[in-house]
Amino acid sequence: MIRICFTFLLTVSLSGYAQQQSAIDSLRKNYYSIQKTISNKFSDYYYPNRAIIYAQPEKQFLFKIDSLRSVFIENLIKYKEETNNADVKFILEEQRDIDFFFDRMILDFPYFHEAHTGEKVKLSHVTQKRLDRHLTDFNNPALLSSRDVKDYIEAFLRHQSSIEVKKTFYKNSDNKRLDAYLNLIPKYFINQACRDYWQYFYIFAHLDDWGSKNIASVIENFKAKCKNETYKKEIDSIYNESTAVRKNHLIKTYKTVDGFNLDIHLFLPDSINKFNKIPVIVYFTGGSWTKGNPEWDFYNCAVYAKRGWVGVSVEYRVADRYETTPFEAVKDARSAIRWLRMNADTYNIDTNRIVASGNSAGGHLVLTTVLADNFNESTDNLNYSASPNLAMVNAGVYNLLWEDATDWITRDLKDKSIVKNISPFHLLRKGLPPMIIIHGTNDRSVDYASAKEFAEKIKEQGNDFEFHTMEGAPHHIWFDRRYSGQVTKLRNAFLLKYGYK
Incomplete structure (x- = not known):
């Protein structure tokens, strides 16, 4: 009888738990739906107004951030009341993630405030102390499952590394x-x-x-x-x-600068007829001038080598390896083209058929090989042209004074107008080699309007130029499967138009 009663009570208990869990699941689903609406409204307000928000003094900035935070917290409190605090673990995790998300914005305040105002500031002692409480969380393995916690830690280490890397210890x-x-x-x-x-x-x-x-x-x-x-x-x-893919082709140093050897990766055809010069395609990878791996273009280089071309991928200086800016990257790109011209006989290259190709920041470098005539490495032999004979750009960067995302380039410059020396839009002129530019209307990294502005100006000057709009396409059109095939067709047609097979 006792066992029967216990079994009955257990069944009732489990049934009640299931009903409670079902109710919680329903409430949580509603919470997520409301939170998504709040998140969308937040994004619609915050990102277009970020420069204005970060330009405020710290007190007003904190008030704005905390008021934005409060909307998310209010929805969580509502959920807590609706569940009678029965979903404790979930509520605590949500509270934590909301706090880390908005505290990261506060952590970023000195950096973005300076970027948008030119004024160097530090967080007040009270605000810094408020953030320092998170340091103990860095050593809690359970928090590694939270994306918001990890984003905060990444931002923290990014700011700390910017201080650390300036030590002379890292010079070499x-x-x-x-x-x-x-x-x-x-x-x-x-x-x-x-x-x-x-x-x-x-x-x-x-x-x-x-x-x-x-x-x-x-x-x-x-x-x-x-x-x-x-x-x-x-x-x-x-x-x-990674080391293996560096062994199946030729690697040469095209320039030594500040004690560092910069590599040019050459993929050669299986057989070479010394009496038949061949075209070369030179790839400059993207990566916002902060990152970039020549390996990303090895596949394309190998494909062109099989077609009888020389395929080339260029290593150039990027911010997170060398603590440089796009100014140095431009010099490197121009040096690489010159190196190919100087060594054309060695690799049977037709110097009248040098094609430069780049995506995003790499597209910017392609354009500067054509346009930035007055920006060269002091060791370059200026008797050799740094310009390719054809230029192909996917979702490039055209105007360095257009985007907020490029503010860091001029951050430490007294005369910020110097950036015009490597800004393609500001260097346009007549008599340029043929170019093709492909850009998506939904590019969130480089505004489509800047591409259109560039295209209109270059056409006004009578240059041989193709501009192709990818309706609805995002930034990474070169590997987004919805658009990459169309991009390839346009590029192949462009090459064929000028006699490249």
């Missing part, structure tokens, strides 16, 4: 930012699991975004100290893959 490193991150991690992460994760995170990102050049010692050190076997195996696999 050509992986400056990675070295700075790896030196900072032991300072803030005592917990082994957390330390392993963040070392893994930054090494993985480096291999993906900058490649494996000169980081063998970093890999070995990580494998020796990391306790997570999965991390070690993954890093080892990616590193070996």
Whole structure:
């Protein structure tokens, strides 16, 4: 009888729990729906007005951020009341993520305030103390499942690494930012699991975004100290893959600058007829001038080599490896074209058929090889032209004074107008080589209007030029499967038009 009663009570209890859980699930679904609406309204307001928000003094800025935060919190409080606080774990996690999301904006205040006003500021002691409470969370492995927590930590380390990397210790490193991150991690992460994760995170990102050049010692050190076997195996696999793809073609140094050797990767056809000069296509990868891995274009280079061309991928200086700006990248791009002309006989290159191709920031570099005649490395032989014979640009950057995202380029310049020397829109003239530019109307990284403005001006000057609009296309049109096929067809037709097969 006792067992029967217990079984009955257990059944009733489970049934009641199921009903309660079903009610909570329904309420949570409604919470998510409202939160999504709030998030959309937040995005519609915040991102177009971000410059104005960050330009305010700290007190007014904090008031604005906390008022935006409160809308999300109010919805959470409503959910808490509706569930009678029965969904405690979820509510605490939501509260945490909301706090980290908005506290990251506060963390970013000094950087963006300076970017939008030119005024250097530090957070007040009270505000900094408010953020410092998160430091203990850095060593809680359970929080590694939260995207908002990790975003906050990434931002924190980004700001700290910007200070760290300025030390003379990093002067001779050509992986400056990675070295700075790896030196900072032991300072803030005592917990082994957390330390392993963040070392893994930054090494993985480096291999993906900058490649494996000169980081063998970093890999070995990580494998020796990391306790997570999965991390070690993954890093080892990616590193070996990266080093392997660097062995199936020719690598030459096209320039040594500030003690660093810059590589040019050459994919040659299987057979060469010395009496038949061949075209070359030169790839400049994108990456906002902060990252960029020549490996990204190795596949395309190999394809052109099979067609009888020379395929070339260029390593150029980027901010997160060398702490440089696009000014140095422009010099590197122009040096690379000159190197190909100077070494044309060695690789059987037809100097009348040099094609330069680039995506995004790489597209900007292509345009500056054509246009930035007065911006050259002091060691360059100016008797050789830095301009290609054809230029192909996907979703490029045309006007460096157009986008807020390019403010960092002029951040430390007393005369910010100097940027016009490498801004394609400001360098346009007659007599340019043929170009094709392809740009999407839904590009959130580079405004389509800036591409259209560039196209209209270049046509006014009577240049041989094609501008193709991709309706509804986002920024990454070169590998977005919805548009990449069309991009390829347009580029092939352009090459065929000028006799390139």
